[in-house]
Amino acid sequence: MPPRGVKKGTKRARQYEHIKDSLKERGNSEDKAEEIAARTVNKERARHGEAREASRLSKEDISSGRRGGLRSHRRGPRGRTKDQLYEEARSMGIKGRSTMSKAELERAVTGRKSS
Secondary structure, eight states: OOOOOTTTTHHHHHHHHHHHHHHHTTTTHHHHHHHHHHHHHHHHHHHOSSOOOOOOHHHHSSSHHHHHHHHHSSSOOOOOOOHHHHHHHHHTTTTTTGGHHHHHHHHHHHEEEEO
């Protein structure tokens, strides 16, 4: 079932099903495949102005498909970008985030979650 706000038979519903089926073929569980597909479709809806609200990163970050290709199969740290970590730190109310490096933001955000 496509994410809320996506009507059956639309491009986004077909996109959701395609992504979900592809992930299941690769060995992901049903729940994991549904979550990734929904996140991808919701991000694309936000990027194209189809969603009611969209975060700054949803609009400014590179597209989901391109991001996956660029960030996978590479050496070095993976995970969230500095912008994503900054936005998370902002929502958590972490002070001094604007002068923090990516590693410092990562420590601050994960430290706050585990507490």
